[in-house]
Amino acid sequence: MLCPGVSEEYGGVGADFRYNMVIAEEVSRLGLTGIGFSLHNDVTTPYLTNVANEAQKQKFLPRCVSGYCIIAIAMTEPGTGSDLQGIKTSAVDKGDHYLLNGSKTFITCGQQADIVLVVCRTNQDPAAGAKAFSILIVEDGMPGFERGRNLDKLGQKAQDTSELFFNDVKVPKENLLGEEGMGFIYLMRELPQERLSIAVSAMASCKSVIEQTVNYVKERKAFGKRIAEF
Numbered sequence: 001m002l003c004p005g006v007s008e009e010y011g012g013v014g015a016d017f018r019y020n021m022v023i024a025e026e027v028s029r030l031g032l033t034g035i036g037f038s039l040h041n042d043v044t045t046p047y048l049t050n051v052a053n054e055a056q057k058q059k060f061l062p063r064c065v066s067g068y069c070i071i072a073i074a075m076t077e078p079g080t081g082s083d084l085q086g087i088k089t090s091a092v093d094k095g096d097h098y099l100l101n102g103s104k105t106f107i108t109c110g111q112q113a114d115i116v117l118v119v120c121r122t123n124q125d126p127a128a129g130a131k132a133f134s135i136l137i138v139e140d141g142m143p144g145f146e147r148g149r150n151l152d153k154l155g156q157k158a159q160d161t162s163e164l165f166f167n168d169v170k171v172p173k174e175n176l177l178g179e180e181g182m183g184f185i186y187l188m189r190e191l192p193q194e195r196l197s198i199a200v201s202a203m204a205s206c207k208s209v210i211e212q213t214v215n216y217v218k219e220r221k222a223f224g225k226r227i228a229e230f
């Protein structure tokens with residue numbers, strides 16, 4: 001069930017995206033809101049399969065498939081949502097590492113993530129535009145990486161959605177995902193699949209609700225008739 005898109009050499013089954021969508025549909029159809037397969041399978045792990053270098057794939061992918069490594073992606077900040085180019089979290093080049101500072105919010109799996117793909121500004125020049133951003137792999141236990149509150153939401157209670165804080169976190173250069181300055185391009189490439197996955201899950205949930213309702217009104221009797229007959 002976890003990461004079907006990961007190839008066999010990293011412990012997966014190398015299935016295509018339709019397999020992910022079968023899982024997403026069945027999970028939604030049954031109303032299993034506590035299962036976070038969708039973020040793990042359809043959103044976060046693909047950043048590793050599509051962008052990570054060989055060493056990063058070897059290190060993380062087998063554990064993503066087995067479920068020992070949960071990945072979160074941290075784009076949103078207290079002052080930045082839809083307009084991602086407003087991201088302020090900064091990573092300053094210090095030779096063999098980046099010094100990461102900033103805060104994120106609304107991060108799914110923020111409490112339980114073993115690694116967080118942090119979208120940050122590696123070029124502080126406002127003229128750099130979309131090329132100012134990179135993605136760093138922050139690992140659990142790195143000094144200065146702290147988790148804030150598990151946010152209280154209207155629904156999706158089983159999903160942890162959190163604040164994250166980065167105070168002078170030394171992120172080794174080998175934890176840069178892909179190339180420096182390409183972060184925004186990677187997001188633009190991967191976000192459509194996230195949106196498709198959300199749409200497929202939403203459609204499956206809607207179809208399931210209608211199916212359950214139709215079945216119910218065909219069985220339920222009131223005032224001497226089945227409700228459907230009214």
Ligand SMILES: Cc1cc2nc3c(=O)[nH]c(=O)nc-3n(C[C@H](O)[C@H](O)[C@H](O)COP(=O)(O)OP(=O)(O)OC[C@H]3O[C@@H](n4cnc5c(N)ncnc54)[C@H](O)[C@@H]3O)c2cc1C
Binds near residue numbers: 073075081
């Ligand atoms: C349950 C949950 C889980 C999440 N998980 C993650 C996660 O794992 N990682 C992550 O990085 N983020 C996550 N987010 C954050 C999510 O990506 C943001 O909420 C989203 O990007 C919108 O940003 P915002 O909430 O700041 O709203 P804003 O960008 O402030 O938008 C506020 C309102 O204005 C509207 N609006 C914005 N721009 C325009 C425009 N140009 N024209 C007209 N209307 C506009 C929006 O549609 C919205 O209704 C999560 C959010 C939730 C609720």
